Amino acid sequence: ISSSLSLVRSHDEYQKTADWLMSQTRHRPQVAIICGSGLGMLADTLKCQDSFAYSDIPGFPQSTVQGHAGRLVFGELKGKTCVCMQGRFHMYEGHSLCKTTFPVRVFKLLGVETLIVTNAAGSLADSLQPGDIMIIKDHVNFPGLVGLNPLSGPNDDKFGPRFPAMSGCYDKGLRCLALDIAKQLGVASLMQEGVYAMVGGPNFETIAEARLLHRLGVDAVGMSTAPEVVVATHCGLRVFGLSLITNKVVKSYEDSESVNHEGVLEVGRLRSHTVQQLVTELISRMEINNNNTINTAV
Numbered sequence: 001i002s003s004s005l006s007l008v009r010s011h012d013e014y015q016k017t018a019d020w021l022m023s024q025t026r027h028r029p030q031v032a033i034i035c036g037s038g039l040g041m042l043a044d045t046l047k048c049q050d051s052f053a054y055s056d057i058p059g060f061p062q063s064t065v066q067g068h069a070g071r072l073v074f075g076e077l078k079g080k081t082c083v084c085m086q087g088r089f090h091m092y093e094g095h096s097l098c099k100t101t102f103p104v105r106v107f108k109l110l111g112v113e114t115l116i117v118t119n120a121a122g123s124l125a126d127s128l129q130p131g132d133i134m135i136i137k138d139h140v141n142f143p144g145l146v147g148l149n150p151l152s153g154p155n156d157d158k159f160g161p162r163f164p165a166m167s168g169c170y171d172k173g174l175r176c177l178a179l180d181i182a183k184q185l186g187v188a189s190l191m192q193e194g195v196y197a198m199v200g201g202p203n204f205e206t207i208a209e210a211r212l213l214h215r216l217g218v219d220a221v222g223m224s225t226a227p228e229v230v231v232a233t234h235c236g237l238r239v240f241g242l243s244l245i246t247n248k249v250v251k252s253y254e255d256s257e258s259v260n261h262e263g264v265l266e267v268g269r270l271r272s273h274t275v276q277q278l279v280t281e282l283i284s285r286m287e288i289n290n291n292n293t294i295n296t297a298v
């Protein structure tokens with residue numbers, strides 16, 4: 001914990017990255033999307049793209065995980081300006097939590113109002129099958145519960161309060177809208193709301209851990225998302241989250257199946273079209289209050 005505190009970033013560092021991006025693209029995004037494992041294709045739907053390798057963006061961390069391309073893509077989607085992270089940062093890669101959430105505050109400084117987080121997750125709920133899409137209603141931030149929190153360290157009042165509330169951090173209006181869209185697209189049978197839990201990873205769960213999470217009321221488990229949502233909520237972003245269920249978490253000693261990352265990516269490919277349709281329609285129909293779209297001076 002003490003080593004992660006020493007890695008806290010200053011407001012200037014976030015601002016420098018935001019200023020650099022604003023000097024390189026005319027897009028002024030209203031919506032940010034973070035793509036989970038195997039879900040990088042969400043960026044393909046953006047028109048008039050400007051894209052940047054993470055390695056070229058000052059201050060940006062680097063992706064090290066297969067299925068996370070490491071590219072930031074700006075573009076237009078159904079009349080809204082978006083920025084999409086093709087690849088996120090995970091605690092298990094060795095990044096501090098400030099680093100894993102660094103882009104979220106940069107998005108805030110770019111004028112983003114709504115954050116869409118996506119991830120690949122294993123299901124604990126019997127009602128969730130591989131290929132289903134879970135709208136995240138709430139989360140359990142296991143690392144956060146024991147003090148591994150991206151907001152640890154001195155609070156930056158310019159971003160938000162010392163003690164932010166987290167009840168209601170997944171916007172109810174957007175969740176209802178997504179369920180409505182699922183009905184219209186004819187994919188309602190694939191979708192339900194549920195509780196996501198973040199564990200540290202990188203190993204998948206033991207059977208005893210899976211049983212514990214199930215008894216605690218967790219519907220799906222993964223290795224990301226919660227820190228990004230905590231930081232986004234702290235700085236006042238509206239959040240929508242979805243988990244693509246890529247596997248069932250093994251809960252029985254009689255079950256000989258086991259999960260692997262290639263299988264996780266494969267389900268992402270199989271469901272890419274549906275996830276793209278849902279996110280596109282959601283962005284199209286969501287109301288945005290700011291008119292942050294394009295800067296003609298760049």
Ligand SMILES: O=P(O)(O)O[C@@H]1C[C@H](O)[C@@H](CO)O1
Nearest residue numbers: 036037119120223224261264
């Ligand atoms: O970035 P996400 O949370 O989608 O990635 C999940 C969790 C691990 O990083 C990986 C395991 O296959 O997928």
Ligand SMILES: Nc1nc2[nH]cnc2c(=O)[nH]1
Nearest residue numbers: 120121122221222223249
């Ligand atoms: N922790 C965890 N993360 C995942 N990401 C995709 N599937 C899983 C899983 O079963 N467990």
